[in-house]
Amino acid sequence: MKATVFFEPGTLPPETERLRAEVREFLAAEEASGGFTPVADSWVSGADPVFSRKLGERGWLGMAVPRKYGGAERTALERFVVIEELLAAGAPVAAHWIADRQIAPALLQHGTEAQKERFLPGIASGRTLFSIGLSEPDSGSDLASVRTKATRTEGGWLVEGTKIWTTGAHIADAVVALVRTGPAGESRHEGLSQMIVTLPDDGVEIRPIRSLDGAHHFNETVFTGAFVPEDMVLGTIGNGWQQVTGELAYERSGPERFLSTALLLRLLAARDDADSRVIGALTARLWTLRQASIAVAVQLSEGAAPDTAAAVVKDLGTRFEREVIDAARATGVRPDLASIDPFTRVLAESVVRAPGSTLRGGTNEILRGIIARALGVR
Amino acid sequence: MNSDLHLLENTASDIFAGYRDRPGLWEEIEDTGLTLVGVPEKAGGSGGDSTEAVIILRAAAYHCAEIPLAETQWLAAPLLAAAGLPVPAGPLTAAEAAHDEVRLTADGDGWVLDGTLPQVPWARQAGRIVVVTDGRLCSVDASHCTFETHHNLAGEPRDDVTFDSVYLTAADVAALPEGPSLRLRAALARTVQLAGAARRALDHSLRYAGERRQFGRPIAAFQAVQQYLAEMAGEVALMDLGAQVAAAALADPRQDSEVAVAAARVNACRAAGVVAELAHQIHGAIGTTHEHDLRRATLRLWSWREEYGNEHAWSTVLGRLTSAASEDPWHLVTAPTT
Numbered sequence: 273m274k275a276t277v278f279f280e281p282g283t284l285p286p287e288t289e290r291l292r293a294e295v296r297e298f299l300a301a302e303e304a305s306g307g308f309t310p311v312a313d314s315w316v317s318g319a320d321p322v323f324s325r326k327l328g329e330r331g332w333l334g335m336a337v338p339r340k341y342g343g344a345e346r347t348a349l350e351r352f353v354v355i356e357e358l359l360a361a362g363a364p365v366a367a368h369w370i371a372d373r374q375i376a377p378a379l380l381q382h383g384t385e386a387q388k389e390r391f392l393p394g395i396a397s398g399r400t401l402f403s404i405g406l407s408e409p410d411s412g413s414d415l416a417s418v419r420t421k422a423t424r425t426e427g428g429w430l431v432e433g434t435k436i437w438t439t440g441a442h443i444a445d446a447v448v449a450l451v452r453t454g455p456a457g458e459s460r461h462e463g464l465s466q467m468i469v470t471l472p473d474d475g476v477e478i479r480p481i482r483s484l485d486g487a488h489h490f491n492e493t494v495f496t497g498a499f500v501p502e503d504m505v506l507g508t509i510g511n512g513w514q515q516v517t518g519e520l521a522y523e524r525s526g527p528e529r530f531l532s533t534a535l536l537l538r539l540l541a542a543r544d545d546a547d548s549r550v551i552g553a554l555t556a557r558l559w560t561l562r563q564a565s566i567a568v569a570v571q572l573s574e575g576a577a578p579d580t581a582a583a584v585v586k587d588l589g590t591r592f593e594r595e596v597i598d599a600a601r602a603t604g605v606r607p608d609l610a611s612i613d614p615f616t617r618v619l620a621e622s623v624v625r626a627p628g629s630t631l632r633g634g635t636n637e638i639l640r641g642i643i644a645r646a647l648g649v650r
Numbered sequence: 651m652n653s654d655l656h657l658l659e660n661t662a663s664d665i666f667a668g669y670r671d672r673p674g675l676w677e678e679i680e681d682t683g684l685t686l687v688g689v690p691e692k693a694g695g696s697g698g699d700s701t702e703a704v705i706i707l708r709a710a711a712y713h714c715a716e717i718p719l720a721e722t723q724w725l726a727a728p729l730l731a732a733a734g735l736p737v738p739a740g741p742l743t744a745a746e747a748a749h750d751e752v753r754l755t756a757d758g759d760g761w762v763l764d765g766t767l768p769q770v771p772w773a774r775q776a777g778r779i780v781v782v783t784d785g786r787l788c789s790v791d792a793s794h795c796t797f798e799t800h801h802n803l804a805g806e807p808r809d810d811v812t813f814d815s816v817y818l819t820a821a822d823v824a825a826l827p828e829g830p831s832l833r834l835r836a837a838l839a840r841t842v843q844l845a846g847a848a849r850r851a852l853d854h855s856l857r858y859a860g861e862r863r864q865f866g867r868p869i870a871a872f873q874a875v876q877q878y879l880a881e882m883a884g885e886v887a888l889m890d891l892g893a894q895v896a897a898a899a900l901a902d903p904r905q906d907s908e909v910a911v912a913a914a915r916v917n918a919c920r921a922a923g924v925v926a927e928l929a930h931q932i933h934g935a936i937g938t939t940h941e942h943d944l945r946r947a948t949l950r951l952w953s954w955r956e957e958y959g960n961e962h963a964w965s966t967v968l969g970r971l972t973s974a975a976s977e978d979p980w981h982l983v984t985a986p987t988t
């Protein structure tokens with residue numbers, strides 16, 4: 273068979289349009305009443321726990337979580353509609369983003385009954401926030417090389433090591449850490465496990481790391497013998513690599529991978545000096561990327577794991593986000609983070625936050641390697 | 651580059667490198683005469699040609715020196731000198747008023763200046779602000795102005811300056827001298843600075859790619875990273891070349907330097923984006939932190955490419971020049987330079 277990259281067209285069910293209208297109405301009302309200020313890159317840079325709880329009250333968090341765990345028991349495609357509207361509006365969704373996108377599905381798939389009962393209701397209400405501890409100072413792209421170690425002790429595990437770039441750990445109620453529990457084996461992927469470490473914890477020190485724009489979302493999370501009881505192991509000991517990589521299609525194909533600058537595009541299009549040819553070209557690209565993202569979402573909802581297609585969405589989507597910035601620069605407006613003019617401020621936010629988009633969740637170089645492998649050339 | 655120029659470059663670099671985050675830099679480079687290289691000696695400058703001026707400004711930009719050197723050496727001092735007004739010691743700045751931003755009215759023997767100029771670089775730090783308006787050039791004592799604080803992305807001061815019936819004596823106002831406009835000079839100065847900051851981003855990237863190890867080897871061993879470094883190195887070299895040629899053209903009174911400055915500017919602004927992007931890509935997450943030095947170079951690249959017209963604005967200028975002169979692009983490209 274000829275190796276190829278392929279998207280199976282997917283559609284959002286027509287009944288999701290009602291939901292979309294509700295979300296738009298909510299966002300318009302919230303913005304008008306000062307409930308939030310739209311920002312660029314809002315799923316990483318816009319953390320507002322109060323706003324997250326408002327979404328929880330409306331049933332827009334943990335949407336695919338069963339009712340018995342406090343969820344809305346709706347579909348992943350309904351969730352898609354809600355999050356794409358939130359992202360395109362620049363709404364501050366960072367506080368709950370990781371819990372809602374990644375941890376809820378991981379708990380549903382690998383969690384024990386007790387873990388689901390303990391964490392899912394809080395995720396669905398926006399009251400329980402999560403962070404993920406994968407990266408370490410010496411382990412970025414080469415994730416399998418992580419050295420944070422868990423050793424057996426009476427009733428559980430002792431975790432030691434340093435995680436870094438843990439977005440939101442300073443406001444999170446827990447961090448899910450990827451730790452070494454055994455030898456790496458020949459594949460280098462054995463002996464890894466996921467553990468839920470609730471916060472605060474005497475054995476966990478969270479040190480802030482400021483980003484280049486001065487904002488604080490990163491942390492260095494240092495485990496100095498944190499005790500993790502046996503029942504806080506997520507999934508199976510030794511199965512961490514499979515579990516983590518299983519989340520990647522969710523992580524990489526979502527609309528956040530091409531909508532980080534959607535707010536800027538919308539503000540640009542509303543200007544008198546917008547070049548309609550340029551806006552048209554960007555809109556065409558956005559339309560196509562969104563179709564690709566929907567295609568992956570539909571496949572995921574049917575139980576497939578389209579890793580290669582997800583990598584394509586993230587690689588091309590993050591580059592599209594930068595095309596928007598360059599188009600906005602054609603106005604000649606000087607970016608200013610402190611400006612009261614939304615376009616000027618959002619342009620500045622987009623510029624200084626741009627570097628992260630092609631790094632987080634797997635760098636674009638690593639993603640292209642995955643695509644090349646699927647093509648059979650690696 | 652000959653050995654005198656090398657020496658100048660090393661001397662300037664050593665001074666700028668030594669003063670990171672320490673006060674006193676301005677005084678030292680002023681004492682050594684570096685701030686007025688390129689300004690004629692008979693006007694109180696240090697003499698020297700555009701090559702030397704480029705070397706000094708580029709070195710200051712490379713070291714992210716927090717002083718108004720471009721504004722003093724490239725804008726205010728040469729304009730004051732050309733207009734026959736005194737060039738005072740100390741940091742200076744300059745701004746050209748757009749239509750209606752300021753009003754200069756005759757008042758007896760002197761003049762009165764009113765209005766607000768937006769985002770004037772280093773205005774609060776300057777002793778005098780050179781204001782170009784309505785065919786005249788004014789040298790305004792900065793202590794007579796009021797300021798509203800603004801910054802560019804790199805945190806450099808870009809205050810709005812208000813003149814509230816500031817009285818200027820006849821000796822502070824002159825006819826605008828012939829020669830390159832303030833905007834052209836400023837676009838070129840920022841182009842030279844972009845070349846310096848881009849070189850810093852490249853040097854950081856080269857070093858980091860050799861040090862950072864993933865998958866058991868330095869990331870410089872990966873072809874993707876090598877390609878980025880090669881692309882950056884080429885762009886930085888072109889930026890630098892364009893800045894030098896345009897600076898020589900601007901300094902030559904027999905030449906119309908607009909084509910050269912516009913071309914160098916468009917190229918440098920576009921390249922600034924490429925270099926910043928690739929430098930960050932190579933650095934991974936650590937490069938996006940406040941603590942890492944890369945930020946000082948990339949924030950300047952992102953700021954300076956927007957000041958005095960970015961590549962979009964200057965492309966339009968260049969495009970119009972081709973049609974206005976009813977010359978095809980080839981004739982503009984091949985017009986002789988010195």
Ligand SMILES: Cc1cc2nc3c(=O)[nH]c(=O)nc-3n(C[C@H](O)[C@H](O)[C@H](O)COP(=O)(O)OP(=O)(O)OC[C@H]3O[C@@H](n4cnc5c(N)ncnc54)[C@H](O)[C@@H]3O)c2cc1C
Pocket residue numbers: 316403404405406407408411412413414436437438439440627628629631632633634635636637638862864865869872873874875931932933934935936938
């Ligand atoms: C905004 C943001 C949020 C983040 N949030 C989190 C979080 O919440 N939790 C968490 O655990 N981590 C998080 N990260 C970390 C992220 O996962 C890492 O940045 C990413 O995995 C890359 O690792 P690195 O930064 O160490 O770069 P490195 O792996 O050191 O890579 C540096 C450069 O080398 C290239 N490179 C490396 N290996 C190869 C190769 N084999 N072939 C070609 N090129 C290669 C890379 O592509 C990159 O260009 C976040 C990062 C960012 C920017």
